[in-house]
Amino acid sequence: MEEKxxxxxxxxxxxxxxxxxxxxxxxxxxxxxxxxxxxxxxxxITRQAVRDNLKKGECKLFEFEEKLGLMEKTILQEExxxxxxxxxNKIKDKSSDKQVAKILEHIKSELNCLV
Amino acid sequence: MEEKxxxxxxxxxxxxxxxxxxxxxxxxxxxxxxxxxxxxxxxxITRQAVRDNLKKGECKLFEFEEKLGLMEKTILQEExxxxxxxxxNKIKDKSSDKQVAKILEHIKSELNCLV
Numbered sequence: 001m002e003e004k005x006x007x008x009x010x011x012x013x014x015x016x017x018x019x020x021x022x023x024x025x026x027x028x029x030x031x032x033x034x035x036x037x038x039x040x041x042x043x044x045i046t047r048q049a050v051r052d053n054l055k056k057g058e059c060k061l062f063e064f065e066e067k068l069g070l071m072e073k074t075i076l077q078e079e080x081x082x083x084x085x086x087x088x089n090k091i092k093d094k095s096s097d098k099q100v101a102k103i104l105e106h107i108k109s110e111l112n113c114l115v
Numbered sequence: 116m117e118e119k120x121x122x123x124x125x126x127x128x129x130x131x132x133x134x135x136x137x138x139x140x141x142x143x144x145x146x147x148x149x150x151x152x153x154x155x156x157x158x159x160i161t162r163q164a165v166r167d168n169l170k171k172g173e174c175k176l177f178e179f180e181e182k183l184g185l186m187e188k189t190i191l192q193e194e195x196x197x198x199x200x201x202x203x204n205k206i207k208d209k210s211s212d213k214q215v216a217k218i219l220e221h222i223k224s225e226l227n228c229l230v
Contacts, residue, residue, distance in 0.1 A: 016182035017132075067131035070185075080225050087222045091206065091215055100206055107202050110195050114229065 004030060006071070010061040013070045022057035029054055077115050084111060119145060121186070125176040128185045137172035144169055192230050199226060 008030045015023045028034040028042075029050075036047045036054075043050070065071050085108065092104050123145045130138045143149040143157075144165075151162045151169075158165070180186050200223065207219050 014183075017179070064132075068129075070183075077229055080229055084222050084225050087218050087225075090218050094212060094215055095210060097209060100209055103202050103205050107199050110199050110202075114192055114195055 007058060007061060009071055010065055013074075014061050014064040014068075017064060018057055018060055022053060022060070025050060025053050026057045026061075074115055081111055081114060122173060122176060124186055125180055128189075129176055129179040129183075132179060133172055133175055137168060137175070140165060140168050141172045141176075189230055196226055196229060 007026065011023070011026050011030060015027070018026070025039055025043075028039050029036070034042075036050050039050045040047045088104050088107060092101065095101070122141065126138070126141050126145060130142070133141070140154055140158075143154050144151070149157075151165050154165045155162045203219050203222060207216060210216070
Protein backbone atom coordinates (compact mmCIF):
# COMPACT_ATOMS: atom_id res chain seq x y z
CA MET A 1 0.00 0.00 0.00
CA GLU A 2 1.28 3.49 -0.86
CA GLU A 3 2.67 5.35 2.18
CA LYS A 4 0.34 8.31 1.66
CA UNK A 5 -2.74 6.10 1.55
CA UNK A 6 -1.53 4.20 4.61
CA UNK A 7 -1.06 7.39 6.65
CA UNK A 8 -4.45 8.65 5.54
CA UNK A 9 -6.11 5.44 6.79
CA UNK A 10 -4.12 5.45 10.04
CA UNK A 11 -5.16 9.06 10.54
CA UNK A 12 -8.80 8.05 10.27
CA UNK A 13 -8.34 5.14 12.68
CA UNK A 14 -6.19 6.80 15.34
CA UNK A 15 -6.56 10.55 14.68
CA UNK A 16 -8.47 11.07 17.91
CA UNK A 17 -5.46 9.88 19.92
CA UNK A 18 -3.25 12.63 18.47
CA UNK A 19 -3.05 16.23 19.67
CA UNK A 20 -5.42 18.58 17.88
CA UNK A 21 -2.56 20.25 15.96
CA UNK A 22 -0.94 16.97 14.95
CA UNK A 23 -4.23 15.74 13.56
CA UNK A 24 -4.93 19.04 11.80
CA UNK A 25 -1.51 19.12 10.07
CA UNK A 26 -1.71 15.47 8.98
CA UNK A 27 -5.27 15.95 7.76
CA UNK A 28 -4.29 19.09 5.83
CA UNK A 29 -1.23 17.46 4.29
CA UNK A 30 -2.48 13.96 3.51
CA UNK A 31 -6.21 14.38 3.05
CA UNK A 32 -6.64 17.99 1.92
CA UNK A 33 -3.45 18.06 -0.20
CA UNK A 34 -2.12 21.30 1.30
CA UNK A 35 1.64 21.90 0.87
CA UNK A 36 4.06 22.34 3.77
CA UNK A 37 4.29 26.05 2.86
CA UNK A 38 0.54 26.49 2.88
CA UNK A 39 0.17 24.81 6.29
CA UNK A 40 3.11 26.89 7.61
CA UNK A 41 1.51 30.11 6.37
CA UNK A 42 -1.94 29.22 7.75
CA UNK A 43 -0.44 28.60 11.18
CA UNK A 44 2.19 31.35 11.24
CA ILE A 45 5.09 28.91 11.67
CA THR A 46 8.05 27.73 9.56
CA ARG A 47 7.95 24.90 7.01
CA GLN A 48 10.45 23.05 9.20
CA ALA A 49 8.12 23.29 12.21
CA VAL A 50 5.30 21.84 10.11
CA ARG A 51 7.59 19.07 8.87
CA ASP A 52 8.63 18.21 12.47
CA ASN A 53 5.04 18.17 13.64
CA LEU A 54 3.99 15.93 10.74
CA LYS A 55 6.86 13.53 11.43
CA LYS A 56 5.90 13.28 15.13
CA GLY A 57 2.27 12.63 14.22
CA GLU A 58 3.23 9.98 11.66
CA CYS A 59 5.47 8.22 14.20
CA LYS A 60 2.62 8.15 16.69
CA LEU A 61 0.22 6.71 14.10
CA PHE A 62 2.63 3.89 13.24
CA GLU A 63 3.19 3.26 16.95
CA PHE A 64 -0.57 2.95 17.54
CA GLU A 65 -0.86 0.55 14.60
CA GLU A 66 2.01 -1.53 15.94
CA LYS A 67 0.24 -1.75 19.30
CA LEU A 68 -3.41 -2.13 18.26
CA GLY A 69 -3.19 -3.32 14.65
CA LEU A 70 -6.56 -1.85 13.66
CA MET A 71 -5.60 -1.24 10.04
CA GLU A 72 -4.34 -4.78 9.59
CA LYS A 73 -7.46 -6.14 11.31
CA THR A 74 -9.75 -4.02 9.12
CA ILE A 75 -8.03 -5.21 5.94
CA LEU A 76 -8.35 -8.86 7.05
CA GLN A 77 -12.03 -8.34 7.92
CA GLU A 78 -12.69 -6.79 4.53
CA GLU A 79 -11.03 -9.75 2.81
CA UNK A 80 -13.15 -12.20 4.82
CA UNK A 81 -16.31 -10.26 4.06
CA UNK A 82 -15.46 -10.36 0.34
CA UNK A 83 -15.08 -14.17 0.60
CA UNK A 84 -18.42 -14.46 2.42
CA UNK A 85 -20.20 -12.27 -0.15
CA UNK A 86 -18.84 -14.43 -2.95
CA UNK A 87 -20.00 -17.58 -1.13
CA UNK A 88 -23.45 -16.05 -0.63
CA ASN A 89 -23.65 -15.44 -4.38
CA LYS A 90 -22.95 -19.13 -4.98
CA ILE A 91 -25.97 -20.01 -2.84
CA LYS A 92 -28.03 -17.46 -4.75
CA ASP A 93 -27.06 -19.12 -8.03
CA LYS A 94 -28.05 -22.53 -6.70
CA SER A 95 -31.42 -21.60 -5.28
CA SER A 96 -34.60 -20.39 -6.92
CA ASP A 97 -36.43 -20.03 -3.59
CA LYS A 98 -37.63 -16.43 -3.19
CA GLN A 99 -37.44 -16.63 0.58
CA VAL A 100 -33.81 -17.72 0.38
CA ALA A 101 -33.12 -14.77 -1.92
CA LYS A 102 -34.68 -12.45 0.66
CA ILE A 103 -32.61 -13.95 3.49
CA LEU A 104 -29.47 -13.58 1.38
CA GLU A 105 -30.22 -9.90 0.85
CA HIS A 106 -30.70 -9.41 4.58
CA ILE A 107 -27.37 -11.12 5.30
CA LYS A 108 -25.61 -8.95 2.71
CA SER A 109 -26.96 -5.76 4.23
CA GLU A 110 -25.84 -6.84 7.71
CA LEU A 111 -22.41 -7.77 6.34
CA ASN A 112 -21.94 -4.42 4.67
CA CYS A 113 -22.41 -2.68 8.04
CA LEU A 114 -19.80 -4.84 9.76
CA VAL A 115 -16.61 -2.90 9.05
CA MET B 116 -22.44 -4.59 31.69
CA GLU B 117 -20.76 -5.00 35.07
CA GLU B 118 -17.94 -2.48 35.67
CA LYS B 119 -15.40 -5.21 36.36
CA UNK B 120 -16.20 -7.04 33.12
CA UNK B 121 -16.08 -3.76 31.20
CA UNK B 122 -12.62 -2.86 32.53
CA UNK B 123 -11.39 -6.36 31.79
CA UNK B 124 -12.52 -6.05 28.15
CA UNK B 125 -11.10 -2.52 27.83
CA UNK B 126 -7.83 -3.81 29.23
CA UNK B 127 -7.68 -6.43 26.52
CA UNK B 128 -8.49 -3.88 23.80
CA UNK B 129 -6.27 -1.00 24.88
CA UNK B 130 -3.82 -2.57 27.35
CA UNK B 131 -0.89 -2.05 24.99
CA UNK B 132 -1.43 1.72 25.11
CA UNK B 133 -0.93 1.79 28.89
CA UNK B 134 2.40 1.85 30.71
CA UNK B 135 3.74 -1.59 31.62
CA UNK B 136 2.98 -1.08 35.32
CA UNK B 137 -0.54 0.25 34.72
CA UNK B 138 -1.34 -2.77 32.60
CA UNK B 139 0.23 -5.18 35.09
CA UNK B 140 -1.76 -3.77 38.04
CA UNK B 141 -5.05 -3.76 36.14
CA UNK B 142 -4.42 -7.27 34.84
CA UNK B 143 -3.55 -8.51 38.35
CA UNK B 144 -6.58 -6.85 39.92
CA UNK B 145 -9.28 -7.44 37.31
CA UNK B 146 -8.16 -10.59 35.53
CA UNK B 147 -6.07 -12.46 38.08
CA UNK B 148 -8.23 -11.47 41.09
CA UNK B 149 -5.33 -10.30 43.24
CA UNK B 150 -6.23 -7.94 46.11
CA UNK B 151 -4.84 -4.42 46.49
CA UNK B 152 -2.73 -5.69 49.41
CA UNK B 153 -1.30 -8.55 47.38
CA UNK B 154 -0.35 -6.27 44.48
CA UNK B 155 1.12 -3.78 46.96
CA UNK B 156 3.21 -6.47 48.61
CA UNK B 157 4.40 -7.94 45.29
CA UNK B 158 5.59 -4.51 44.18
CA UNK B 159 6.91 -3.19 47.50
CA ILE B 160 4.52 -0.19 47.52
CA THR B 161 1.50 0.93 49.57
CA ARG B 162 -2.11 -0.12 48.92
CA GLN B 163 -2.86 3.56 48.26
CA ALA B 164 -0.18 3.69 45.55
CA VAL B 165 -1.71 0.62 43.90
CA ARG B 166 -5.17 2.17 44.14
CA ASP B 167 -3.93 5.43 42.54
CA ASN B 168 -2.19 3.54 39.75
CA LEU B 169 -5.30 1.45 39.05
CA LYS B 170 -7.49 4.56 38.98
CA LYS B 171 -5.15 6.27 36.47
CA GLY B 172 -5.12 3.17 34.26
CA GLU B 173 -8.93 2.87 34.38
CA CYS B 174 -9.32 6.54 33.44
CA LYS B 175 -7.03 6.05 30.46
CA LEU B 176 -8.96 2.96 29.32
CA PHE B 177 -12.27 4.85 29.41
CA GLU B 178 -10.64 7.76 27.59
CA PHE B 179 -9.42 5.42 24.82
CA GLU B 180 -12.89 3.90 24.53
CA GLU B 181 -14.45 7.36 24.32
CA LYS B 182 -12.06 8.23 21.49
CA LEU B 183 -11.91 4.96 19.52
CA GLY B 184 -15.05 3.10 20.64
CA LEU B 185 -13.58 -0.35 19.99
CA MET B 186 -15.61 -2.08 22.70
CA GLU B 187 -18.88 -0.63 21.43
CA LYS B 188 -17.92 -1.53 17.86
CA THR B 189 -17.01 -5.10 18.86
CA ILE B 190 -20.32 -5.57 20.69
CA LEU B 191 -22.26 -4.29 17.65
CA GLN B 192 -20.26 -6.57 15.33
CA GLU B 193 -20.97 -9.57 17.54
CA GLU B 194 -24.68 -8.75 17.49
CA UNK B 195 -24.66 -8.51 13.71
CA UNK B 196 -22.74 -11.78 13.40
CA UNK B 197 -25.32 -13.48 15.63
CA UNK B 198 -28.09 -12.19 13.32
CA UNK B 199 -26.22 -13.44 10.24
CA UNK B 200 -25.62 -16.88 11.80
CA UNK B 201 -29.31 -17.17 12.60
CA UNK B 202 -30.21 -16.17 9.02
CA UNK B 203 -27.75 -18.76 7.67
CA ASN B 204 -29.50 -21.42 9.74
CA LYS B 205 -32.79 -20.45 8.12
CA ILE B 206 -31.25 -21.14 4.70
CA LYS B 207 -29.90 -24.46 5.99
CA ASP B 208 -33.42 -25.44 7.11
CA LYS B 209 -34.85 -24.57 3.71
CA SER B 210 -32.30 -26.36 1.57
CA SER B 211 -31.46 -30.03 1.21
CA ASP B 212 -28.65 -29.34 -1.27
CA LYS B 213 -25.39 -30.76 0.12
CA GLN B 214 -23.28 -28.21 -1.73
CA VAL B 215 -25.30 -25.39 -0.15
CA ALA B 216 -24.71 -27.00 3.26
CA LYS B 217 -20.98 -27.03 2.54
CA ILE B 218 -20.98 -23.37 1.48
CA LEU B 219 -22.92 -22.47 4.64
CA GLU B 220 -20.30 -24.18 6.78
CA HIS B 221 -17.55 -22.28 5.00
CA ILE B 222 -19.36 -18.97 5.57
CA LYS B 223 -19.84 -19.79 9.25
CA SER B 224 -16.16 -20.55 9.75
CA GLU B 225 -15.19 -17.25 8.06
CA LEU B 226 -17.72 -15.37 10.19
CA ASN B 227 -16.38 -16.85 13.41
CA CYS B 228 -12.93 -15.44 12.62
CA LEU B 229 -14.25 -11.94 11.99
CA VAL B 230 -14.19 -10.45 15.51
